[in-house]
Amino acid sequence: MDSFSKRILEDDSLTFAEKILNVKSVNRTALKAGDIAVVKVDMALAQDSTGPLAIKVFNEMGLKKVFDPKRIFLYLDHTYPPADEKVANLHKMVRDFCRQTGCTVIEGSISHQTIMEEQIVPGTLLMGADSHTNQAGALGAFATGIGSTEMAAIWASGKIWLRVPETLRVNVAGKFRKGVFGRDVIMRLIGQLGEDGANYKGLEWAGEAKSFSIDTRACICNNSVECGAKNSVFEYDKITESYLKRVGRKPEMIIKSGKDAEYAKEMDIDLNSLEPQVTLPEHVDRVKPLSEAEGVEVNEAFLGSTTNCRMEDLAIAAHMLKGRKVKPGTRLVITPSSRRVYLEAIMKGYVAIFMQAGATFTNSTCGACVGTHMGVLGENEVCISCSPRNYTGRMGALTAKVYLASPAAVVASAIEGRIADPGKYL
Protein backbone atom coordinates (compact mmCIF):
# COMPACT_ATOMS: atom_id res chain seq x y z
CA MET A 1 0.00 0.00 0.00
CA ASP A 2 1.36 3.45 -0.90
CA SER A 3 1.73 6.30 1.60
CA PHE A 4 -1.24 8.19 0.15
CA SER A 5 -3.58 5.25 0.76
CA LYS A 6 -2.17 4.77 4.23
CA ARG A 7 -2.79 8.39 5.11
CA ILE A 8 -6.35 8.19 3.75
CA LEU A 9 -7.19 5.03 5.69
CA GLU A 10 -6.01 6.60 8.92
CA ASP A 11 -7.90 9.86 8.39
CA ASP A 12 -10.68 9.97 10.97
CA SER A 13 -12.58 12.71 9.18
CA LEU A 14 -13.48 10.53 6.18
CA THR A 15 -16.46 8.24 5.62
CA PHE A 16 -16.17 4.71 4.23
CA ALA A 17 -17.07 5.95 0.73
CA GLU A 18 -14.55 8.80 0.86
CA LYS A 19 -11.82 6.43 2.00
CA ILE A 20 -12.33 3.66 -0.50
CA LEU A 21 -12.84 5.92 -3.50
CA ASN A 22 -9.66 7.81 -2.63
CA VAL A 23 -7.70 4.60 -2.27
CA LYS A 24 -9.00 3.31 -5.61
CA SER A 25 -8.66 6.64 -7.41
CA VAL A 26 -6.02 7.48 -9.97
CA ASN A 27 -6.31 11.17 -8.97
CA ARG A 28 -4.04 10.75 -5.91
CA THR A 29 -5.24 14.02 -4.37
CA ALA A 30 -7.48 13.75 -1.32
CA LEU A 31 -11.07 13.89 -2.60
CA LYS A 32 -14.13 14.64 -0.49
CA ALA A 33 -17.84 14.07 -1.01
CA GLY A 34 -18.98 15.89 -4.13
CA ASP A 35 -15.69 15.52 -6.03
CA ILE A 36 -15.39 13.36 -9.15
CA ALA A 37 -12.99 10.47 -8.79
CA VAL A 38 -11.57 8.34 -11.57
CA VAL A 39 -11.26 4.92 -10.02
CA LYS A 40 -9.72 1.55 -10.81
CA VAL A 41 -12.36 -1.16 -10.82
CA ASP A 42 -11.56 -4.39 -8.98
CA MET A 43 -14.48 -6.39 -10.33
CA ALA A 44 -17.17 -5.85 -12.92
CA LEU A 45 -20.40 -7.75 -13.36
CA ALA A 46 -23.05 -7.72 -16.03
CA GLN A 47 -26.06 -9.92 -16.60
CA ASP A 48 -28.06 -11.34 -19.47
CA SER A 49 -30.13 -8.23 -20.07
CA THR A 50 -27.35 -5.62 -19.70
CA GLY A 51 -24.39 -7.72 -20.89
CA PRO A 52 -25.51 -8.25 -24.50
CA LEU A 53 -25.98 -4.50 -24.95
CA ALA A 54 -22.56 -3.86 -23.41
CA ILE A 55 -21.05 -6.37 -25.86
CA LYS A 56 -22.74 -4.58 -28.75
CA VAL A 57 -21.29 -1.24 -27.58
CA PHE A 58 -17.85 -2.83 -27.03
CA ASN A 59 -17.90 -4.03 -30.63
CA GLU A 60 -19.18 -0.68 -31.94
CA MET A 61 -16.20 1.03 -30.36
CA GLY A 62 -13.98 -1.39 -32.24
CA LEU A 63 -12.59 -2.85 -29.00
CA LYS A 64 -11.16 -6.34 -28.90
CA LYS A 65 -9.39 -6.85 -25.58
CA VAL A 66 -10.64 -6.44 -22.02
CA PHE A 67 -8.40 -4.90 -19.35
CA ASP A 68 -8.29 -8.06 -17.22
CA PRO A 69 -10.56 -11.05 -17.93
CA LYS A 70 -10.13 -12.38 -14.39
CA ARG A 71 -12.00 -9.37 -13.03
CA ILE A 72 -14.97 -9.55 -15.38
CA PHE A 73 -18.01 -11.75 -14.74
CA LEU A 74 -21.10 -12.19 -16.87
CA TYR A 75 -24.10 -13.92 -15.36
CA LEU A 76 -26.91 -15.58 -17.25
CA ASP A 77 -29.50 -15.19 -14.53
CA HIS A 78 -32.47 -13.00 -15.34
CA THR A 79 -34.18 -15.34 -17.77
CA TYR A 80 -32.47 -18.66 -17.13
CA PRO A 81 -32.76 -21.18 -18.68
CA PRO A 82 -33.84 -19.18 -21.74
CA ALA A 83 -37.60 -18.75 -21.85
CA ASP A 84 -37.65 -18.25 -25.61
CA GLU A 85 -35.50 -18.12 -28.72
CA LYS A 86 -34.65 -14.43 -28.41
CA VAL A 87 -33.22 -14.89 -24.92
CA ALA A 88 -31.36 -18.02 -26.05
CA ASN A 89 -29.66 -15.99 -28.81
CA LEU A 90 -28.56 -13.29 -26.37
CA HIS A 91 -27.22 -15.94 -23.98
CA LYS A 92 -25.23 -17.36 -26.86
CA MET A 93 -23.82 -13.90 -27.59
CA VAL A 94 -22.60 -13.66 -23.97
CA ARG A 95 -21.00 -17.11 -24.06
CA ASP A 96 -19.22 -16.32 -27.33
CA PHE A 97 -17.93 -13.03 -25.92
CA CYS A 98 -16.55 -14.77 -22.86
CA ARG A 99 -14.86 -17.40 -24.98
CA GLN A 100 -13.20 -14.71 -27.10
CA THR A 101 -12.10 -12.45 -24.26
CA GLY A 102 -11.45 -14.93 -21.46
CA CYS A 103 -14.06 -13.39 -19.13
CA THR A 104 -16.07 -15.72 -16.91
CA VAL A 105 -19.65 -16.66 -17.70
CA ILE A 106 -21.76 -18.02 -14.84
CA GLU A 107 -25.07 -19.68 -15.65
CA GLY A 108 -28.20 -20.18 -13.59
CA SER A 109 -27.26 -18.40 -10.37
CA ILE A 110 -28.21 -14.78 -9.66
CA SER A 111 -25.28 -12.39 -9.88
CA HIS A 112 -25.53 -10.45 -6.61
CA GLN A 113 -25.80 -13.49 -4.39
CA THR A 114 -23.26 -15.50 -6.35
CA ILE A 115 -20.60 -12.81 -6.40
CA MET A 116 -20.87 -12.64 -2.59
CA GLU A 117 -20.56 -16.39 -2.27
CA GLU A 118 -17.79 -16.87 -4.81
CA GLN A 119 -15.83 -13.73 -5.63
CA ILE A 120 -16.12 -10.45 -3.79
CA VAL A 121 -14.05 -9.56 -0.70
CA PRO A 122 -14.01 -6.58 1.69
CA GLY A 123 -12.21 -3.48 0.51
CA THR A 124 -12.85 -3.99 -3.18
CA LEU A 125 -14.64 -1.80 -5.69
CA LEU A 126 -17.35 -3.59 -7.63
CA MET A 127 -19.15 -2.00 -10.56
CA GLY A 128 -22.20 -3.80 -11.91
CA ALA A 129 -24.47 -3.30 -14.88
CA ASP A 130 -27.41 -3.89 -12.57
CA SER A 131 -28.92 -1.56 -10.00
CA HIS A 132 -28.87 -4.09 -7.15
CA THR A 133 -25.07 -4.38 -7.32
CA ASN A 134 -25.25 -2.48 -3.99
CA GLN A 135 -25.76 -5.88 -2.33
CA ALA A 136 -22.01 -6.58 -2.10
CA GLY A 137 -21.72 -3.75 0.44
CA ALA A 138 -22.84 -6.45 2.88
CA LEU A 139 -19.25 -7.72 2.77
CA GLY A 140 -17.61 -4.31 3.17
CA ALA A 141 -17.10 -3.64 -0.55
CA PHE A 142 -18.01 -0.44 -2.37
CA ALA A 143 -20.52 -1.71 -4.89
CA THR A 144 -22.75 0.26 -7.22
CA GLY A 145 -24.73 0.03 -10.45
CA ILE A 146 -24.30 1.62 -13.87
CA GLY A 147 -25.54 0.96 -17.41
CA SER A 148 -24.26 -1.04 -20.36
CA THR A 149 -22.25 1.56 -22.29
CA GLU A 150 -20.23 2.49 -19.22
CA MET A 151 -19.75 -1.20 -18.50
CA ALA A 152 -18.24 -1.65 -21.98
CA ALA A 153 -15.85 1.22 -21.18
CA ILE A 154 -14.87 -0.47 -17.90
CA TRP A 155 -14.21 -3.75 -19.69
CA ALA A 156 -11.78 -1.92 -21.95
CA SER A 157 -10.12 0.55 -19.59
CA GLY A 158 -10.56 -0.95 -16.11
CA LYS A 159 -11.59 2.49 -14.91
CA ILE A 160 -14.67 4.66 -14.48
CA TRP A 161 -15.66 8.03 -13.04
CA LEU A 162 -17.63 8.20 -9.80
CA ARG A 163 -18.83 11.18 -7.84
CA VAL A 164 -17.75 10.67 -4.23
CA PRO A 165 -21.09 10.44 -2.41
CA GLU A 166 -22.19 12.15 0.76
CA THR A 167 -23.11 9.55 3.35
CA LEU A 168 -26.21 8.95 5.36
CA ARG A 169 -25.76 6.93 8.53
CA VAL A 170 -28.53 4.67 9.79
CA ASN A 171 -28.40 3.96 13.51
CA VAL A 172 -30.38 0.89 14.49
CA ALA A 173 -31.32 0.32 18.15
CA GLY A 174 -33.28 -2.29 20.11
CA LYS A 175 -34.24 -5.91 19.44
CA PHE A 176 -36.42 -7.47 16.75
CA ARG A 177 -39.98 -8.34 17.74
CA LYS A 178 -41.38 -11.69 16.62
CA GLY A 179 -42.32 -11.65 12.95
CA VAL A 180 -40.05 -8.70 12.15
CA PHE A 181 -36.88 -9.06 10.05
CA GLY A 182 -34.10 -7.15 8.33
CA ARG A 183 -36.36 -6.70 5.36
CA ASP A 184 -38.78 -4.71 7.50
CA VAL A 185 -35.89 -2.46 8.59
CA ILE A 186 -34.92 -1.51 5.06
CA MET A 187 -38.56 -1.15 3.99
CA ARG A 188 -39.12 1.22 6.87
CA LEU A 189 -36.12 3.30 5.82
CA ILE A 190 -37.32 3.43 2.19
CA GLY A 191 -40.72 4.55 3.45
CA GLN A 192 -39.17 7.29 5.53
CA LEU A 193 -36.72 8.55 2.90
CA GLY A 194 -38.88 8.15 -0.19
CA GLU A 195 -37.70 6.55 -3.41
CA ASP A 196 -35.21 9.34 -4.15
CA GLY A 197 -34.37 10.21 -0.53
CA ALA A 198 -30.84 8.84 -0.79
CA ASN A 199 -30.26 9.63 -4.48
CA TYR A 200 -26.50 10.10 -5.06
CA LYS A 201 -25.78 9.22 -1.42
CA GLY A 202 -24.11 6.31 0.32
CA LEU A 203 -25.55 4.50 3.33
CA GLU A 204 -23.61 3.26 6.36
CA TRP A 205 -25.24 0.88 8.85
CA ALA A 206 -24.45 1.34 12.53
CA GLY A 207 -25.59 0.42 16.04
CA GLU A 208 -27.53 -2.80 16.44
CA ALA A 209 -27.30 -3.34 12.67
CA LYS A 210 -23.77 -4.56 13.35
CA SER A 211 -25.26 -7.69 14.91
CA PHE A 212 -27.14 -8.60 11.71
CA SER A 213 -26.20 -11.80 9.87
CA ILE A 214 -24.60 -11.67 6.42
CA ASP A 215 -27.90 -12.81 4.84
CA THR A 216 -29.74 -9.94 6.52
CA ARG A 217 -27.02 -7.48 5.56
CA ALA A 218 -27.27 -8.68 1.96
CA CYS A 219 -31.02 -8.07 1.95
CA ILE A 220 -30.61 -4.56 3.36
CA CYS A 221 -27.77 -3.53 1.02
CA ASN A 222 -29.60 -4.94 -2.01
CA ASN A 223 -32.87 -3.17 -1.23
CA SER A 224 -31.19 0.14 -0.37
CA VAL A 225 -31.17 1.14 -4.03
CA GLU A 226 -34.95 1.55 -3.65
CA CYS A 227 -34.33 4.83 -1.82
CA GLY A 228 -31.87 5.79 -4.53
CA ALA A 229 -28.71 4.95 -2.55
CA LYS A 230 -25.53 4.79 -4.60
CA ASN A 231 -23.97 2.27 -2.25
CA SER A 232 -24.77 0.74 1.12
CA VAL A 233 -22.25 -0.77 3.46
CA PHE A 234 -21.73 -2.85 6.58
CA GLU A 235 -18.15 -2.47 7.77
CA TYR A 236 -15.96 -5.54 8.01
CA ASP A 237 -16.24 -7.16 11.46
CA LYS A 238 -16.26 -10.54 13.20
CA ILE A 239 -19.42 -11.60 11.37
CA THR A 240 -17.85 -10.80 7.99
CA GLU A 241 -14.69 -12.57 9.06
CA SER A 242 -16.42 -15.83 9.93
CA TYR A 243 -18.50 -15.72 6.71
CA LEU A 244 -15.33 -15.30 4.66
CA LYS A 245 -13.67 -18.14 6.49
CA ARG A 246 -16.60 -20.37 5.63
CA VAL A 247 -16.40 -19.54 1.93
CA GLY A 248 -12.60 -19.61 1.97
CA ARG A 249 -11.57 -16.03 1.18
CA LYS A 250 -9.66 -13.16 2.80
CA PRO A 251 -10.30 -9.39 2.78
CA GLU A 252 -8.27 -7.28 0.38
CA MET A 253 -8.40 -4.27 2.66
CA ILE A 254 -10.24 -3.39 5.84
CA ILE A 255 -11.83 0.03 5.62
CA LYS A 256 -13.72 1.63 8.48
CA SER A 257 -15.48 4.93 8.56
CA GLY A 258 -13.57 7.58 10.55
CA LYS A 259 -14.90 8.39 14.01
CA ASP A 260 -15.16 12.11 13.17
CA ALA A 261 -16.59 11.54 9.70
CA GLU A 262 -19.19 14.01 8.54
CA TYR A 263 -22.59 12.64 7.57
CA ALA A 264 -25.12 14.36 5.36
CA LYS A 265 -27.82 13.00 7.65
CA GLU A 266 -28.33 10.47 10.45
CA MET A 267 -31.46 8.33 10.70
CA ASP A 268 -32.65 6.23 13.64
CA ILE A 269 -34.61 3.00 13.49
CA ASP A 270 -35.93 1.52 16.70
CA LEU A 271 -36.45 -2.23 16.45
CA ASN A 272 -38.43 -2.36 19.70
CA SER A 273 -41.30 -0.51 18.06
CA LEU A 274 -40.91 -1.86 14.51
CA GLU A 275 -43.87 -3.90 13.23
CA PRO A 276 -43.98 -6.10 10.11
CA GLN A 277 -44.12 -3.77 7.09
CA VAL A 278 -45.85 -3.89 3.71
CA THR A 279 -45.32 -1.82 0.58
CA LEU A 280 -48.53 -0.98 -1.25
CA PRO A 281 -48.59 -1.42 -5.07
CA GLU A 282 -46.92 0.79 -7.69
CA HIS A 283 -44.28 2.71 -5.73
CA VAL A 284 -41.50 1.30 -3.56
CA ASP A 285 -41.91 3.96 -0.89
CA ARG A 286 -45.58 3.33 -0.10
CA VAL A 287 -44.56 1.55 3.07
CA LYS A 288 -47.14 0.92 5.83
CA PRO A 289 -47.54 -1.42 8.79
CA LEU A 290 -48.54 -4.84 7.38
CA SER A 291 -51.78 -4.71 9.38
CA GLU A 292 -53.08 -2.07 6.93
CA ALA A 293 -53.08 -4.58 4.08
CA GLU A 294 -54.09 -7.71 5.99
CA GLY A 295 -56.89 -9.65 4.35
CA VAL A 296 -56.16 -8.60 0.74
CA GLU A 297 -56.62 -11.74 -1.37
CA VAL A 298 -53.58 -12.86 -3.36
CA ASN A 299 -53.24 -15.03 -6.47
CA GLU A 300 -49.49 -15.42 -6.15
CA ALA A 301 -47.00 -15.35 -3.30
CA PHE A 302 -43.44 -14.97 -4.59
CA LEU A 303 -40.56 -15.99 -2.35
CA GLY A 304 -37.65 -15.14 -4.58
CA SER A 305 -35.16 -12.54 -5.92
CA THR A 306 -31.78 -11.46 -4.61
CA THR A 307 -33.37 -9.12 -2.10
CA ASN A 308 -34.41 -12.20 -0.17
CA CYS A 309 -34.55 -15.97 -0.60
CA ARG A 310 -31.20 -16.89 0.92
CA MET A 311 -30.79 -19.78 3.39
CA GLU A 312 -31.93 -17.68 6.34
CA ASP A 313 -35.22 -16.97 4.53
CA LEU A 314 -35.71 -20.55 3.36
CA ALA A 315 -35.16 -21.86 6.89
CA ILE A 316 -38.01 -19.66 8.11
CA ALA A 317 -40.20 -20.68 5.17
CA ALA A 318 -39.57 -24.38 5.84
CA HIS A 319 -40.34 -23.91 9.52
CA MET A 320 -43.62 -22.17 8.68
CA LEU A 321 -44.69 -24.61 5.95
CA LYS A 322 -43.88 -27.85 7.73
CA GLY A 323 -47.14 -29.77 8.03
CA ARG A 324 -49.10 -26.90 6.46
CA LYS A 325 -50.55 -26.33 3.02
CA VAL A 326 -50.60 -23.41 0.62
CA LYS A 327 -54.21 -22.22 0.21
CA PRO A 328 -55.73 -23.80 -2.92
CA GLY A 329 -56.12 -21.13 -5.60
CA THR A 330 -52.95 -19.32 -4.49
CA ARG A 331 -49.61 -20.23 -6.04
CA LEU A 332 -46.48 -20.02 -3.93
CA VAL A 333 -43.41 -19.73 -6.17
CA ILE A 334 -40.07 -20.20 -4.42
CA THR A 335 -36.97 -19.20 -6.38
CA PRO A 336 -33.60 -19.50 -4.61
CA SER A 337 -31.16 -16.62 -5.04
CA SER A 338 -28.21 -18.79 -6.08
CA ARG A 339 -27.17 -22.30 -7.05
CA ARG A 340 -25.53 -22.70 -3.67
CA VAL A 341 -28.75 -21.77 -1.88
CA TYR A 342 -30.66 -24.13 -4.20
CA LEU A 343 -28.38 -27.03 -3.37
CA GLU A 344 -28.32 -26.33 0.38
CA ALA A 345 -32.13 -26.18 0.41
CA ILE A 346 -32.22 -29.63 -1.15
CA MET A 347 -29.63 -31.05 1.28
CA LYS A 348 -31.45 -29.63 4.29
CA GLY A 349 -34.73 -31.21 3.21
CA TYR A 350 -36.51 -27.89 2.76
CA VAL A 351 -37.51 -28.61 -0.81
CA ALA A 352 -39.46 -31.71 0.25
CA ILE A 353 -41.35 -29.59 2.79
CA PHE A 354 -42.11 -26.96 0.13
CA MET A 355 -43.37 -29.57 -2.33
CA GLN A 356 -45.52 -31.28 0.29
CA ALA A 357 -47.03 -27.90 1.15
CA GLY A 358 -47.99 -27.42 -2.50
CA ALA A 359 -45.41 -24.78 -3.40
CA THR A 360 -43.47 -24.63 -6.67
CA PHE A 361 -39.67 -24.61 -6.27
CA THR A 362 -37.78 -23.27 -9.30
CA ASN A 363 -34.12 -23.01 -10.27
CA SER A 364 -32.19 -19.86 -9.39
CA THR A 365 -33.20 -17.04 -11.74
CA CYS A 366 -34.67 -13.56 -11.47
CA GLY A 367 -37.80 -14.94 -13.11
CA ALA A 368 -40.98 -13.56 -11.57
CA CYS A 369 -39.14 -10.61 -9.97
CA VAL A 370 -38.94 -8.99 -13.41
CA GLY A 371 -41.96 -10.68 -14.99
CA THR A 372 -39.83 -12.50 -17.54
CA HIS A 373 -40.86 -16.11 -16.79
CA MET A 374 -41.70 -18.53 -13.93
CA GLY A 375 -44.52 -16.75 -12.17
CA VAL A 376 -45.59 -13.85 -14.41
CA LEU A 377 -48.82 -12.12 -13.31
CA GLY A 378 -51.94 -11.95 -15.49
CA GLU A 379 -54.55 -9.20 -15.81
CA ASN A 380 -55.73 -7.89 -12.42
CA GLU A 381 -53.84 -10.55 -10.48
CA VAL A 382 -52.57 -9.68 -7.01
CA CYS A 383 -49.20 -10.82 -5.69
CA ILE A 384 -47.33 -10.54 -2.42
CA SER A 385 -43.60 -10.71 -2.98
CA CYS A 386 -40.30 -10.34 -1.15
CA SER A 387 -38.62 -9.04 -4.32
CA PRO A 388 -37.54 -5.39 -4.33
CA ARG A 389 -39.94 -3.67 -6.74
CA ASN A 390 -43.69 -3.39 -7.09
CA TYR A 391 -43.79 -1.03 -10.07
CA THR A 392 -46.70 -1.14 -12.50
CA GLY A 393 -46.08 -3.95 -15.00
CA ARG A 394 -42.89 -5.11 -13.26
CA MET A 395 -44.11 -8.67 -12.67
CA GLY A 396 -46.47 -8.95 -15.62
CA ALA A 397 -49.75 -7.29 -16.68
CA LEU A 398 -50.05 -3.52 -16.24
CA THR A 399 -53.24 -4.15 -14.25
CA ALA A 400 -51.61 -6.60 -11.81
CA LYS A 401 -50.90 -5.38 -8.27
CA VAL A 402 -47.78 -6.24 -6.26
CA TYR A 403 -47.43 -5.86 -2.49
CA LEU A 404 -43.95 -6.22 -0.96
CA ALA A 405 -43.15 -7.76 2.42
CA SER A 406 -40.67 -10.00 4.25
CA PRO A 407 -40.32 -13.67 3.25
CA ALA A 408 -42.19 -14.72 6.41
CA ALA A 409 -45.12 -12.47 5.53
CA VAL A 410 -45.11 -13.89 1.98
CA VAL A 411 -45.32 -17.45 3.34
CA ALA A 412 -48.06 -16.57 5.86
CA SER A 413 -50.04 -14.99 3.03
CA ALA A 414 -49.58 -18.11 0.87
CA ILE A 415 -50.99 -20.27 3.67
CA GLU A 416 -54.05 -18.05 4.11
CA GLY A 417 -54.53 -16.97 0.49
CA ARG A 418 -54.61 -13.36 1.66
CA ILE A 419 -52.10 -10.96 3.16
CA ALA A 420 -51.40 -12.19 6.68
CA ASP A 421 -49.13 -11.48 9.64
CA PRO A 422 -46.43 -14.16 9.98
CA GLY A 423 -46.41 -14.04 13.81
CA LYS A 424 -48.74 -16.95 14.44
CA TYR A 425 -46.82 -19.35 12.20
CA LEU A 426 -43.38 -18.73 13.69
Place this chain on the structure above:
Amino acid sequence: MLMMLKGKAHKFGDFVNTDLIIPFRFKSRTNDPYELAKYAMYGIDPEFPKKVRKGNFIVAGENFGGGSSREQAPIAIKYCGIAAVIAESFARIFFRNAIAIGLPALEIPGITKEAKDGDALEIDLKEWTVKNLRTGRAFQAKKVSGFLEELQKAGGLVEYYRKNKRFPWE
Protein backbone atom coordinates in the same frame (compact mmCIF):
# COMPACT_ATOMS: atom_id res chain seq x y z
CA MET B 1 -24.94 17.22 -32.95
CA LEU B 2 -27.43 20.05 -33.55
CA MET B 3 -27.06 22.77 -30.95
CA MET B 4 -30.51 24.39 -31.21
CA LEU B 5 -33.53 22.10 -30.92
CA LYS B 6 -37.15 23.05 -31.35
CA GLY B 7 -40.02 20.71 -30.58
CA LYS B 8 -43.23 19.88 -28.80
CA ALA B 9 -43.40 18.74 -25.16
CA HIS B 10 -45.01 15.49 -23.98
CA LYS B 11 -45.65 15.82 -20.29
CA PHE B 12 -45.35 13.13 -17.59
CA GLY B 13 -45.62 13.20 -13.80
CA ASP B 14 -43.26 12.45 -10.93
CA PHE B 15 -41.41 9.18 -10.32
CA VAL B 16 -41.49 7.72 -13.82
CA ASN B 17 -39.35 4.63 -13.23
CA THR B 18 -37.47 2.56 -15.79
CA ASP B 19 -39.96 -0.33 -15.56
CA LEU B 20 -42.61 2.13 -16.76
CA ILE B 21 -40.32 3.46 -19.50
CA ILE B 22 -39.76 -0.06 -20.84
CA PRO B 23 -40.83 -3.30 -19.14
CA PHE B 24 -38.18 -5.97 -18.70
CA ARG B 25 -39.77 -8.57 -20.96
CA PHE B 26 -39.49 -6.20 -23.95
CA LYS B 27 -36.11 -4.74 -23.15
CA SER B 28 -34.38 -8.04 -22.41
CA ARG B 29 -34.94 -9.76 -25.72
CA THR B 30 -33.28 -7.52 -28.29
CA ASN B 31 -30.38 -5.12 -28.81
CA ASP B 32 -32.10 -3.33 -31.71
CA PRO B 33 -32.78 0.28 -30.66
CA TYR B 34 -35.70 0.67 -33.06
CA GLU B 35 -37.32 -2.48 -31.72
CA LEU B 36 -36.85 -1.13 -28.16
CA ALA B 37 -38.34 2.21 -29.26
CA LYS B 38 -41.69 0.52 -29.99
CA TYR B 39 -42.19 0.14 -26.23
CA ALA B 40 -41.06 3.58 -25.03
CA MET B 41 -43.21 4.68 -22.04
CA TYR B 42 -45.22 1.44 -22.38
CA GLY B 43 -46.12 1.31 -18.68
CA ILE B 44 -47.86 4.68 -18.86
CA ASP B 45 -49.10 4.82 -22.45
CA PRO B 46 -48.48 1.88 -24.79
CA GLU B 47 -49.44 4.16 -27.73
CA PHE B 48 -46.80 6.77 -26.88
CA PRO B 49 -44.33 6.00 -29.72
CA LYS B 50 -47.11 6.61 -32.26
CA LYS B 51 -47.73 10.08 -30.81
CA VAL B 52 -44.13 11.22 -31.01
CA ARG B 53 -42.82 13.29 -33.92
CA LYS B 54 -39.07 13.31 -34.43
CA GLY B 55 -37.52 16.07 -32.35
CA ASN B 56 -40.24 16.16 -29.65
CA PHE B 57 -39.30 16.40 -25.97
CA ILE B 58 -40.36 14.78 -22.72
CA VAL B 59 -41.04 17.04 -19.74
CA ALA B 60 -41.34 15.20 -16.43
CA GLY B 61 -41.31 15.61 -12.67
CA GLU B 62 -39.13 14.32 -9.85
CA ASN B 63 -36.70 11.40 -10.05
CA PHE B 64 -37.20 10.56 -13.71
CA GLY B 65 -35.74 7.13 -14.55
CA GLY B 66 -35.58 5.67 -11.04
CA GLY B 67 -35.12 1.95 -10.39
CA SER B 68 -33.36 -0.41 -12.75
CA SER B 69 -30.00 0.30 -14.43
CA ARG B 70 -31.47 -0.57 -17.84
CA GLU B 71 -29.89 1.60 -20.49
CA GLN B 72 -32.62 0.37 -22.79
CA ALA B 73 -34.81 3.03 -21.09
CA PRO B 74 -32.99 6.11 -22.45
CA ILE B 75 -32.37 4.18 -25.71
CA ALA B 76 -36.10 3.51 -26.22
CA ILE B 77 -36.84 7.19 -25.54
CA LYS B 78 -34.13 8.42 -27.91
CA TYR B 79 -34.96 6.10 -30.79
CA CYS B 80 -38.70 6.71 -30.67
CA GLY B 81 -37.81 10.26 -31.70
CA ILE B 82 -37.46 12.17 -28.44
CA ALA B 83 -34.61 14.68 -28.76
CA ALA B 84 -34.23 15.56 -25.06
CA VAL B 85 -35.72 14.92 -21.64
CA ILE B 86 -36.29 17.82 -19.27
CA ALA B 87 -37.15 16.90 -15.68
CA GLU B 88 -37.37 18.35 -12.20
CA SER B 89 -34.72 15.79 -11.22
CA PHE B 90 -33.20 12.54 -12.49
CA ALA B 91 -32.35 9.26 -10.80
CA ARG B 92 -28.62 8.60 -10.62
CA ILE B 93 -28.13 5.74 -13.07
CA PHE B 94 -30.60 7.11 -15.63
CA PHE B 95 -28.68 10.39 -15.71
CA ARG B 96 -25.36 8.60 -16.26
CA ASN B 97 -26.87 6.42 -18.97
CA ALA B 98 -28.38 9.44 -20.72
CA ILE B 99 -24.95 11.09 -20.90
CA ALA B 100 -23.36 7.80 -22.01
CA ILE B 101 -25.76 7.28 -24.93
CA GLY B 102 -26.04 10.94 -25.91
CA LEU B 103 -29.61 11.70 -24.90
CA PRO B 104 -29.68 15.27 -23.56
CA ALA B 105 -31.12 15.17 -20.01
CA LEU B 106 -31.76 18.64 -18.63
CA GLU B 107 -32.48 19.09 -14.95
CA ILE B 108 -34.64 22.16 -14.27
CA PRO B 109 -36.36 22.32 -10.87
CA GLY B 110 -39.80 23.87 -11.33
CA ILE B 111 -40.14 22.99 -15.04
CA THR B 112 -43.42 21.10 -14.61
CA LYS B 113 -45.10 24.32 -13.54
CA GLU B 114 -43.66 26.20 -16.48
CA ALA B 115 -44.54 23.88 -19.36
CA LYS B 116 -47.83 22.31 -20.43
CA ASP B 117 -48.37 19.22 -22.51
CA GLY B 118 -48.06 20.28 -26.16
CA ASP B 119 -46.05 23.47 -25.54
CA ALA B 120 -43.42 24.32 -28.12
CA LEU B 121 -39.99 24.49 -26.51
CA GLU B 122 -36.57 25.54 -27.73
CA ILE B 123 -33.41 24.00 -26.27
CA ASP B 124 -29.96 25.51 -26.60
CA LEU B 125 -27.54 22.65 -26.04
CA LYS B 126 -24.58 24.99 -25.98
CA GLU B 127 -25.90 27.04 -23.10
CA TRP B 128 -27.97 24.17 -21.65
CA THR B 129 -31.08 26.37 -21.54
CA VAL B 130 -34.74 25.75 -22.33
CA LYS B 131 -37.17 28.37 -23.60
CA ASN B 132 -40.92 27.95 -23.59
CA LEU B 133 -42.02 29.56 -26.88
CA ARG B 134 -45.60 29.91 -25.64
CA THR B 135 -44.74 31.94 -22.55
CA GLY B 136 -41.42 33.34 -23.71
CA ARG B 137 -39.80 32.33 -20.44
CA ALA B 138 -36.32 30.78 -20.42
CA PHE B 139 -34.69 28.45 -17.88
CA GLN B 140 -31.15 27.39 -17.12
CA ALA B 141 -30.59 23.67 -16.61
CA LYS B 142 -27.97 22.45 -14.13
CA LYS B 143 -24.65 22.10 -15.89
CA VAL B 144 -22.07 19.40 -15.49
CA SER B 145 -18.40 20.24 -15.76
CA GLY B 146 -15.10 18.69 -16.77
CA PHE B 147 -15.13 15.55 -18.85
CA LEU B 148 -18.85 14.97 -18.26
CA GLU B 149 -19.44 18.14 -20.23
CA GLU B 150 -17.06 16.90 -22.93
CA LEU B 151 -19.04 13.67 -23.08
CA GLN B 152 -22.31 15.54 -23.36
CA LYS B 153 -20.91 17.68 -26.15
CA ALA B 154 -19.52 14.66 -27.99
CA GLY B 155 -22.98 13.03 -27.98
CA GLY B 156 -22.05 10.10 -25.78
CA LEU B 157 -19.31 7.68 -24.92
CA VAL B 158 -19.22 5.72 -28.20
CA GLU B 159 -18.87 8.92 -30.25
CA TYR B 160 -16.26 10.26 -27.87
CA TYR B 161 -14.22 7.07 -28.06
CA ARG B 162 -14.46 6.83 -31.85
CA LYS B 163 -13.20 10.36 -32.22
CA ASN B 164 -10.47 10.37 -29.58
CA LYS B 165 -9.51 6.68 -29.43
CA ARG B 166 -9.48 6.91 -25.64
CA PHE B 167 -11.95 7.39 -22.81
CA PRO B 168 -12.23 10.83 -21.22
CA TRP B 169 -10.71 9.53 -17.97
CA GLU B 170 -7.61 8.15 -19.67
